Amino acid sequence: MxxxxxxxxxxxxxxxxxxxxxxxxxxxxxxxxxxxxxxxxxxxxxxxxxxxxxxxxxxxxxxxxxxxxxxxxxxxxxxxxxxxxxxxxxxxxxxxxxxxxxxxxxxxxxxxxxxxxxxxxxxxxxxxxxxxxxxxxxxxxxxxxxxxxxxxxxxxxxxxxxxxxxxxxxxxxxSLPNELLTNILSLAIPSEEPDPTESRVSDGVSFRKSFWSAVTFSHVCDRFRRVALSSPKLWNKISDDMSQEEVKACLLRSGRIPLDICLASFPDVNKYPNFYLTGYFADFVLKSFDRWKRLEITTSPYRKRHLFTRRVGIKIGHLSKLEHSSSSLDGHFSVHTHAFPTSRKP
Incomplete structure (x- = not known):
């Protein structure tokens, strides 16, 4: 009352x-x-x-x-x-x-x-x-x-x-230990998703959504933020539709672990011009290429994957996986995957 x-x-x-x-x-x-x-x-x-x-x-x-x-x-x-x-x-x-x-x-x-x-x-x-x-x-x-x-x-x-x-x-x-909470967050974050700007047959990949999912988790509470920022696997995926600030955050928060890179528009630099700015792109490659573990390139049928190495001037022998995707005018979609042997310590 x-x-x-x-x-x-x-x-x-x-x-x-x-x-x-x-x-x-x-x-x-x-x-x-x-x-x-x-x-x-x-x-x-x-x-x-x-x-x-x-x-x-x-x-x-x-x-x-x-x-x-x-x-x-x-x-x-x-x-x-x-x-x-x-x-x-x-x-x-x-x-x-x-x-x-x-x-x-x-x-x-x-x-x-x-x-x-x-x-x-x-x-x-x-x-x-x-x-x-x-x-x-x-x-x-x-x-x-x-x-x-x-x-x-x-x-x-x-x-x-x-x-x-x-x-x-x-x-x-x-009551969950941080290690288990990290695994839960990793499973809750989408690892990759088709690029919505790509055609149905091109199967381009965008990691931007997974980046923002990790950011959202890091803003739930103080503990989630500590766990997210101390979990480099939540930040080791980069695609060319991400802004320069988003890429910078991924490079910083992923520490020194290997990176997954997707270049859905290379070498069509007009699609994501900010990512492929001459100075920025060269600096990004030079600073992070030794950490690249997986590289996926999606191009037109008239573009070849060697254009990437020719333009940037790097060797790709240290990659564990290189995937080159292309689509023809009749809608045929082809994927060429190259797996590289990884060196093992005795």
Whole structure:
């Protein structure tokens, strides 16, 4: 009963329940995930974009329910003129120990016509009818406000249930060792996916989505960030549709482990011009080529894979796998895979 009074009182102060999400029962704390501040190694747009989305969600916990149509726009406000009478109802319940049946006394004292009397004249009966109609309208209006409040509390329960589930999941994750958590994150991140800009037969590969999946995991909480940034296998895939900042982040976070490289548009530098800028591309190759483990090149039928080595001026003997894909004009798709023996230490 005390919490119910506080809810109604907060509605009075807020001028409607649009700010009711700021109210919490005594002893309860709002559960908010901590978004780690932007680190020096992050691309500013990566961190800021994620923090902005999280900030929007925290500013209105009911947003996702409102978008689903559970709440209509007009239900975001309670008529402040009816709040005083709502407070009287709650106060009456408190005085009577919460027994709803005692509302009958309050009803009889508020609405004329009970008990019915046939001794009143026309004037008195007409006045009673008008008063009864007005009271009925008032009670319906109060009832509508309580229904809105009830709907708001239902949504609050849904949010509380969602947060409870999230808290229970955190207990499970907290008990996992970092090595196992790393494996789970690795399985959750897509290793490769077809390039959406490529035709149906070219089967180009883009690692950009896997990069952003790893970034998203690194912004879940402090522990996920530590695990993600200390797991180089989450960052060792680079494709030519990635921006220079994304490639830089992958090279830095992958440490010294071997890299998987996909050049879906080489040597058509017009498709991803920023990646194939003369100075940048040459610098990227020279600094990272000794770490390349797998190289996939997708070209037209008139382009040969030796154009890559001729243009860049490097040898590919240290690769464990070289895959060259090309598609002809009639839709025929061919893949040439070359596996290179790896040196083994005795």
């Amino acid at each position: 005390q919490n119910l009074e506080q809810v109604v009182h907060h509605v009075v102060l807020a001028g409607g329940w649009q700010n009711l999400n700021l109210w919490h029962p005594p002893g309860a704390q709002q559960n908010q995930d901590t978004v780690t501040a932007n680190q020096p190694n992050d691309h500013p747009s990566i961190s800021e974009q994620l923090k902005l989305e999280r900030r929007k969600e925290l500013s209105c916990p009911y947003k996702r329910f409102i978008e689903k149509g559970d709440l209509e726009d007009d239900s975001l406000f309670i008529d402040t003129a009816a709040v005083e009478e709502m407070t009287q109802v709650v106060g009456g319940l408190k005085e009577n120990g919460g027994f709803l049946g005692n509302l009958t006394e309050w009803l009889n004292s508020s609405i004329p016509g009970s008990p019915a009397s046939l001794n009143d004249g026309l004037k008195e009966n007409t006045a009673n009818v008008r008063l009864a109609k007005a009271k009925l309208i008032d009670f319906k209006h109060i009832s509508e406000q309580f229904q809105k409040l009830s709907k708001c509390l239902e949504v609050t329960c849904a949010v509380a249930e969602r947060r409870l589930c999230a808290t229970q999941l955190r207990i499970g994750f907290a």
